[in-house]
Amino acid sequence: MALVITVAVLALLAGLAANRWLRPRLISADDDEGMGVKDLVGPLLTMTVLLLSFVLVTANGSYGKAEVASRGEARALDQLVETAEYAPEAQRARIQADAVCYARAVSEQEWPAMADGKGSPAPSVWSTDFRRTFEDLAGQPVFGMLVAADNKRSDEREERLTQATASIPSAIFWFLLATLTITVMALATCLPRKNNRGQLITLAVITALLTTTLCIIRDVDRPFGGIISVEPTAIDEAERQAERDFAVNHPAEEVPCDEAGNRKRAV
Template sequence: MLLVVLVAAAALLAGLAANRYLRPRLLHEDDDTGMAVKDLVGPLLTLTVLLLAFVLVTANGSYGKAEVASRGEARALDQLVETAEYAPQAQRARIQADAVCYARAVRTQEWPAMADGEGSAAPSVWSTDFRLTFRTLEGKPAFGMLVAADNKRSDEREERLTQATASIPSAILWFLLATLTITVIGLGICLPRRNNRGQVITLVVITALLTTTLCIIRDVDRPFGGIIQVEPTAITEAERQATRDFLAHSTLTELPCDDQGNRREA
């Protein structure tokens, strides 16, 4: 980092020195000729657009990973419920009930918490129950399949929580905002003072587009808390199917959790 700053500063000083001492000998031009401000704003605008495009691609990648992890977790939970059909009746009922409660805890408690980049301890209560039930099935044919499905669920949940945190540091967003501000000011300086209605409208449109791009970057970088957010559609469907299977095959009529995924009192 320090090397980059030093090299850039040295290049700036070398350029100013060349302008002061070397340019008059090589070009033999007047001191007031050369590049105008508008000639310098063009590269700045290009740099701003490229930076915004690069960061937008990065943010969109994080959003995509969050969506894929959410669907993967729901599929793994559904597979866990289906695999429980090969377990004895008591363990099957407990696994399917825990799956319903896990999905409820993710949907109602962990999903809102991810808007702030946080997680929730509520789903972990039921994932612990999964493992306790699996211990009673060691040596049974369904044991390996259940453990594999639960490991997949755990991995996808971890990936989902990882993507809930911002992938673009705040310093980069502030840098983009500063670059955008300097670019707009530079373009404004280059506008003619009279008969400039068309140029002003164009500047307003450019400013709106650049600002919208930066807002989209900020929003997409928060896949569970922005306007464009990943909805808990997949986990809700997994909850519905797990509830159906639990009620269809279990002699129990009440789940061990409430509608928020919290354990009921014994």
């Protein structure tokens, strides 16, 4: 985002410098007229609409899918905890404890990693424990329900990690940035050299608008790392519910992980 703002400001300054020193050499007459405010708004309105279209597509795409996957994963984890109520006591305790640790690992370790488009191995430790516990329940009625809930959790996590990576290729982003630079410089060059206060204000507003639009595109394209980011609210709520159920059913036991979801002891 800082890069976009820096390049846009430099483009504006370069265009104004060209208007000051290059334009007199290209035009022999001492002209006081150039592209008017109306002429400036017209072509850039089209550019603004195109950029906003990218924002809408991205917002409805990557960001929306990331939020849906995050909530779906939390619901699947909550369903796994509730289904474990039908399992024998030993397996129930282990599944619910692992669910608490899984949620903590996702919230405290994987969520920050997704800001850079990466995942974390920490949640996989507890999802592996899920499957080991399921093996002890093979042949029992609850086995199929637990496996189905865990498969749903796994699919939603995979979708969440997929959406953490940028959906707009770097080439397209750099193309948009280059387009913004060329447009601002060209418009600034065409400004009249005198009596141009209105045109300068309009150009500055349009530059700010285009820059903000491109920053929004960049921000929304990283649903877990930008200003408008998906928060781990759903998985945190699933953790609280799993921890409450575990405490009710097994008040004398502790979950086998710390607050960050790291294992405290070997199992």
